Amino acid sequence: xxxxxxxxxxxxxxxxxxxxxxxxxxxxxxxxxxxxxxxxxxxxxxxxxxxxxxxxxxxxxxxxxxxxxxxxxxxxxxxxxxxxxxxxxxxxxxxxxxxxxxxxxxxxxxxxxxxxxxxxxxxxxxxxxxxxxxxxxxxxxxxxxxxxxxxxxxxxxxxxxxxxxxxxxxxxxxxxxxxxxxxxxxxxxxxxxxxxxxxxxxxxxxxxxxxxxxxxxxxxxxxxxxxxxxxxxxxxxxxxxxxxxx
Amino acid sequence: xxxxxxxxxxxxxxxxxxxxxxxxxxxxxxxxxxxxxxxxxxxxxxxxxxxxxxxxxxxxxxxxxxxxxxxxxxxxxxxxxxxxxxxxxxxxxxxxxxxxxxxxxxxxxxxxxxxxxxxxxxxxxxxxxxxxxxxxxxxxxxxxxxxxxxxxxxxxxxxxxxxxxxxxxxxxxxxxxxxxxxxxxxxxxxxxxxxxxxxxxxxxxxxxxxxxxxxxxxxxxxxxxxxxxxxxxxxxxxxxxxxxxxxxxxxxxxxxxxxxxxxxxxxxxxxxxxxxxxxxxxxxxxxxxxxxxxxxxxxxxxxxx
Numbered sequence: 149x150x151x152x153x154x155x156x157x158x159x160x161x162x163x164x165x166x167x168x169x170x171x172x173x174x175x176x177x178x179x180x181x182x183x184x185x186x187x188x189x190x191x192x193x194x195x196x197x198x199x200x201x202x203x204x205x206x207x208x209x210x211x212x213x214x215x216x217x218x219x220x221x222x223x224x225x226x227x228x229x230x231x232x233x234x235x236x237x238x239x240x241x242x243x244x245x246x247x248x249x250x251x252x253x254x255x256x257x258x259x260x261x262x263x264x265x266x267x268x269x270x271x272x273x274x275x276x277x278x279x280x281x282x283x284x285x286x287x288x289x290x291x292x293x294x295x296x297x298x299x300x301x302x303x304x305x306x307x308x309x310x311x312x313x314x315x316x317x318x319x320x321x322x323x324x325x326x327x328x329x330x331x332x333x334x335x336x337x338x339x340x341x342x343x344x345x346x347x348x349x350x351x352x353x354x355x356x357x358x359x360x361x362x363x364x365x366x367x368x369x370x371x372x373x374x375x376x377x378x379x380x381x382x383x384x385x386x387x388x389x390x391x392x393x394x
Numbered sequence: 395x396x397x398x399x400x401x402x403x404x405x406x407x408x409x410x411x412x413x414x415x416x417x418x419x420x421x422x423x424x425x426x427x428x429x430x431x432x433x434x435x436x437x438x439x440x441x442x443x444x445x446x447x448x449x450x451x452x453x454x455x456x457x458x459x460x461x462x463x464x465x466x467x468x469x470x471x472x473x474x475x476x477x478x479x480x481x482x483x484x485x486x487x488x489x490x491x492x493x494x495x496x497x498x499x500x501x502x503x504x505x506x507x508x509x510x511x512x513x514x515x516x517x518x519x520x521x522x523x524x525x526x527x528x529x530x531x532x533x534x535x536x537x538x539x540x541x542x543x544x545x546x547x548x549x550x551x552x553x554x555x556x557x558x559x560x561x562x563x564x565x566x567x568x569x570x571x572x573x574x575x576x577x578x579x580x581x582x583x584x585x586x587x588x589x590x591x592x593x594x595x596x597x598x599x600x601x602x603x604x605x606x607x608x609x610x611x612x613x614x615x616x617x618x619x620x621x622x623x624x625x626x627x628x629x630x631x632x633x634x635x636x637x638x639x640x641x642x643x644x645x646x647x648x649x650x651x652x653x654x655x656x657x658x659x660x661x662x663x664x665x666x667x668x669x670x671x672x673x674x675x676x677x678x679x680x681x682x683x684x685x686x687x688x689x690x691x692x693x694x695x696x697x698x699x
Contacts, residue, residue, distance in 0.1 A: 149426070149427065149667070151666075151667065151668065188665065192456065193456055193457065193458075193459060193460050193461055193612050193613075193661075193665065194454075194456045194461055194664075194665060195665060218456075234667070357451055357452065358451070358452040358453070358454040358455065358602075359454060360454045360461055360463065360661075360664045360665075361663070361664035361665070361667070363423055363667060364419065364422075364423040365417060365418060365419050365423045365424065365663060365664060365667075366416065366417060366454075366463065366465070366664050367419070367439075367448070367465055367468050368453045368454040368463055368465055369451070369453070369454070370447075370448060370453075370465075370468055371451060372447060376445075376447070377447045377448065377468055382423070
């Protein structure tokens with residue numbers, strides 16, 4: 149974990165309520181895709197935990213969904229605004245565990261964010277996972293073109309069928325053969341449905357929770373697991389399939 | 395040179411700053427980012443006899459100037475803490491530790507304190523009486539002077555260590571509870587615990603917290619804590635650890651002027667992991683500004699003259 153200042157480089161509205169933010173600063177604490185940052189906002193007591201979409205040595209890309217007043221203010225901040233950021237939080241995905249497996253990255257809504265940095269690093273390591281992205285509708289979809297440019301087996305599901313298959317990511321995942329290893333991030337009902345698919349035999353699931361500290365001190369975000377209560381912020385946000393209990 | 399040391403019922407702390415129970419775990423997370431030995435002490439996570447997994451999610455909600463938590467006393471249980479956490483604490487922190495103890499019956503409080511008798515690091519026992527009494531329909535021990543006195547008596551008889559009762563602010567007259575604890579031999583008091591609160595989600599029209607209610611902490615509670623420390627300082631002679639909304643050397647000094655001998659810092663650690671370090675570094679400057687060479691001279695200073 150590192151506490152440091154990041155400056156907003158640019159913000160870009162992707163859909164009605166999802167924005168792309170690029171921040172400049174010291175990203176040395178970010179070591180794995182799926183980690184998150186916790187951002188202090190003026191006038192708000194708690195920081196806002198945001199998954200890292202992608203990072204370079206001196207820039208972070210975040211996808212932020214306007215979930216309340218804090219995030220609404222964050223995405224509208226002017227370029228140049230300095231933010232107090234705790235970076236390098238959480239364990240992140242471990243793509244080495246997916247090596248040699250029939251791997252599918254599964255993202256739902258804003259949960260697609262960490263799959264970007266994950267795809268980039270897996271491709272660098274010679275892994276070519278399939279990708280399944282779920283959205284409510286074409287209007288609420290984002291970043292499809294980013295994934296489409298990578299020549300991966302990319303499949304889309306929308307609830308209204310306006311692009312890709314009509315339905316949920318699970319409807320698409322069912323078409324995959326036996327023994328799928330998933331790397332999944334999305335709303336809890338999606339994670340639970342993916343976790344329960346008969347052809348999903350292993351994988352890593354990234355959870356979200358309301359947090360206070362984000363670094364393991366308050367245990368406000370603990371969830372039950374097979375090994376007892378674990379903190380989403382410090383022991384997760386990524387948990388192995390075997391650890392998860394519903 | 396300002397003397398920052400303070401005395402709590404015979405235990406000397408090198409400075410009055412103590413991370414509060416529940417905001418600091420058993421110290422490990424903060425030891426990754428700074429040397430815990432700068433601290434006066436720290437109060438470990440409230441520990442009960444049996445392991446507890448706590449309340450369902452969500453457990454955290456933001457409020458104006460603070461937060462609600464409904465963690466529900468999640469902890470590994472006293473035996474596991476003594477076996478697995480205490481040896482680690484001994485390596486990370488060489489000063490006196492405050493062992494926060496929870497309980498749901500008088501017997502549990504006594505048993506937990508008895509188990510700590512041989513734990514050298516546990517210099518002070520901080521007894522959290524904001525717990526529901528399972529033998530009194532779940533009414534908090536700390537809301538009734540008689541029940542608070544009974545817990546004090548139960549732990550007083552089983553330990554030679556200084557006992558500090560941690561008081562809940564969710565009462566009509568906190569001074570009455572404080573006097574009841576003092577009369578049964580409490581060596582000190584710690585106040586305040588969190589204030590009971592609720593937030594409701596406009597979209598779902600339901601309480602945000604799965605537990606519905608949670609404890610309010612953060613700067614929002616600071617003036618309430620200062621007032622209660624003031625009231626209790628007028629009512630008892632035993633030392634008070636002031637707790638509630640402190641987030642700077644200035645607010646720590648204000649808490650001491652109200653009557654606190656030492657100061658616990660809770661929620662501030664969660665939003666700024668270096669909060670206690672910064673407060674300790676800033677204390678000498680604040681003392682100079684206030685014209686004291688010994689910080690202990692601030693305690694109760696607002697009551698005189």
